[in-house]
Amino acid sequence: MATATAGLSDLPDDILRRILYFAPAKEAASTAILSRRWRSLWRTSGAVNLDSRSYAHFHAREFIKKTQAFAGDMPAALAAAEGPVIRKLTLHVEQIIYETNLAINSSSMLTSLLSSPAAAAGTEELRFVIADDDDGFHSRRHGRYGNMAELHFGDLPSESLRVLHVFNCSTLIAPPPPPSPPAAVLFLPRLAELRLRRCGVRLHDLRRIVEAAPQLATLHLECYHYTPMAACGIVGNDDGSEIGEEVVPSCYRIQCPAVTTLVFEACGDWPWKEGGLDLDVPRLQYFRYKGLIHLQNRLSLKLPASSSNVIRTDLHFVHSDYGDEQVQVRFWEFIQSFNATKVMKLKLDMDFNNDHVAMAEKGELFSSNRLFYNLERLELEVPCEPATACKTCALFIANLLRCCPVLRDLHLKLITRPPRTNQTGIQARSDFDKSIDHFRNCRKRRKIVLNGEEDETYDEVSDIPGLSDHSFDCLKSYLRIVSLQFWMEEPNCFGVQLAKFFAENAMVLQEISIDDGNHKMREHVNHMLKRWVPAGSSKRKNLLTTASFRESRPRKRQRKD
Template identity: 35%
Template sequence: MHVELESGYRSLTVDDFLNSNVDDWARDLDLVGNVVSHPVARRVEVLVVAAVTTIDLASFDDEEEAGAGRADFSLRLGRQPSETLRVLDLTGCGGLSGAALPRLTTLRLRQCFSQIEDLQALIDSAPELAAVHLDSVFLAGTKEGCVRLRFWAATALVMTNCGSGCFERGGGALEIDVPMLRSFKYTGFPRRFSLISSAPDMARADLRFLHQEHHDVHNADERRALFWRFLHNFGGVKSLKLKVSSLKSIAVGGRALRAELLLVLPGVEHLELTAPHNPASESCPVSIGNLLRCCPNVRDLVLRLSRDLPPYSFKNSTYVHDVLQEQRRADLDVSLHRSARRRRGGKSNRRRQEGGLLGDAGGIHGLSGRSFACLRSSLRRVSIQFQFELDQPNSLGVRLIKFFAENATCLQEMCIDDGNDRIGGHINPWVERWVIAISLPRFRALPLERQ
């Protein structure tokens, strides 16, 4: 059941349509309940109810007026099929209550509002509930400054932009008890988080941390500590993917602080970091070094480094796409010009340029001269994606290539994407020739598949 209100209907809300009886305003209509409790639907196995509003924010005078058109309906599961229901997928639900769901295996809630007690009761009534996806769900009813949820049978849990009153007041904690958890995906602000229990051989965790400058935690050191303490919960995970708003924001310096925050994550074998960085900042490679220190057994390392942009940019995606396209066209023009110049300069000039690309790359603050266990014993594959500039050949990406080539003694493969569509400007052939020239035939250089 899908109900959608298009923008422009200021006098009507989805709530009015779903719940108001025009013939008798004193009696609620409960359109959702009447439809899904119809005898035809008694043995339904998959129930999807979505109430959404397509809002053109520019047509409203303020945010409060726009918010008045949000979707809202209540679902009383006592009237709906319960014995046969396997999948429950709700969008815009303002309240859940009702009967047990003994066969429920999948629960998806999007843009919903729920009392924690009601959500926990639903979870407790579903002993086979394996997959839970909570997207923009506001959890109400917390009195102790902490959100606690228990998922007894869940193996996959997704939490995206979930909120609670205690989070907004500052200092609120999130506690999750998932003894069977194999896969966890989180998108939101760094906050006090405790994964009380999870499977000892947890397969993967995908964590995306949003920019927090205007959130409840304003101190940079406190935000940094929250990030690293969040990671303490995933010591046994095999694959750890991290996406942060800035490399600088997670860098930890100082011996005492490193000892407190940088705990070992011994289970991590695949580590992927996606982040913008400031090429002029020395704290960016410090963050990479911090992660290498925490993951002594990592075998596959992926670094996706983009240009640092302002955290709150109001340019839309079309604008960004056009800018990137124009930049690539300019890159191609520069590449064609310099390729022609290299051809005119002969082979000796080309060898000098290619040899100097990596041969002249300097050390990296926070990495060079330090000892990392993974470089000596486990690291087999390194993938680096960055933005290479011919005018700035000694960039962080180039220096990282040189660092891992010289220090990762077990390295077998290095995959590189320099971020540009230049003819003859791809960095991989240069790396191969440089590796051979300095007698490091331990690994091969390959192009990195873009995402």
């Protein structure tokens, strides 16, 4: 820019078009009011957004008329784009359009768009979205997909397409199989990102889609399900041949040679198959999983022996219906696939008992104490509802610390109550605040113990069985930051015990942060710090003069009646 006061309007048209290309369609169109120069500029950005949500407030009959007109006006909308080609195309329609009593067909709508010369010539990003009000995890697991939309990959602008997002489409049909021998030109040579949300596809179609995209780097499968056609129709062998329903492969394998980001979230299982789905992802760097721990029909990842490429792993295991020790065994087997990851976020919405957690100690996974030999940051969220669960939680934390010899940053979130606030909860916190003063004024305090077990001795904070009596390599030379976060149904001392444990045993500790809502655990902990940190420790000066025990900013809680 020539001067410091120069604005966007002083930029060349090509740069402004590029800015508008990335802007949301409505915001890009609203720039027409800025100046005469901008009135037509947004139409040359190469992005076209067709959205029927503005008709959602009409009654059914009027809504049908509006949406029929919407479908008829789509060619005119494409023609209004003044650029040479359309690079980004979005079609967002309401689900009522796909009811069987309507004459509007999803395939014909999308096909008519893609048949336009402007769209077919150079569309690089395509988003096909079908609105759906029902977005609950339970309904997604049980296959409630209320539309009849189809997407034929053979209709896509295959040579130019780089990004494809498809939301809530019941049937995806793969591109035609390559000739024999395969042609030199691939069907989706530039496709780098594929996101399927609430979509249905046969397994052999999914494999054809991935195989047709050699540059596919991001594969995002969210609430993805397998159509019943795969159960009663055709499935695939590992060699790519199609077989009848009488013979089913023990495990369906898909090669993903270029995928670096893989998301497998809240996806339906495949009960008609045994063995599950095996994804070969040799270049994987980021993996996110949310769902059940499957026993027979499960997801497996084939990674290099060292798994050196994996940098971050986010795992969220929801409640399982099995409830036996096989689930626990499968859990430990699954997470060991990411032994070289540097960052791991682990969230458990499932119950573990002492037997299941202790069972892991007897396995080969923990014999070397270096299961996650490269892990530097661990975010762990586990349930800790009843008082007796604190022992299990402590044992689980101990098992993980033992496996992370170079851990530097540890974030623990213990869930002891749902994150919601009501009038009763507000009053309870007020009563708890009053108890703080009473607690601090007591000249003698009973020993704070775990699980409500009384002790005749007097002390401030007891040790944690299963944790305090072990030594861990990461505490000797690496662990510097500890964050403790609690949702407390009833106040207990487990958080204070954890703070004491890390203050005493983490030799190079620099900071502990505590977030327990409004229970003011910090007021209990800060005055005990000098007693917990050894006088000759190098960390004593840092903790007492700089960070101390930092109380995290109170969280904003949503009220749910």
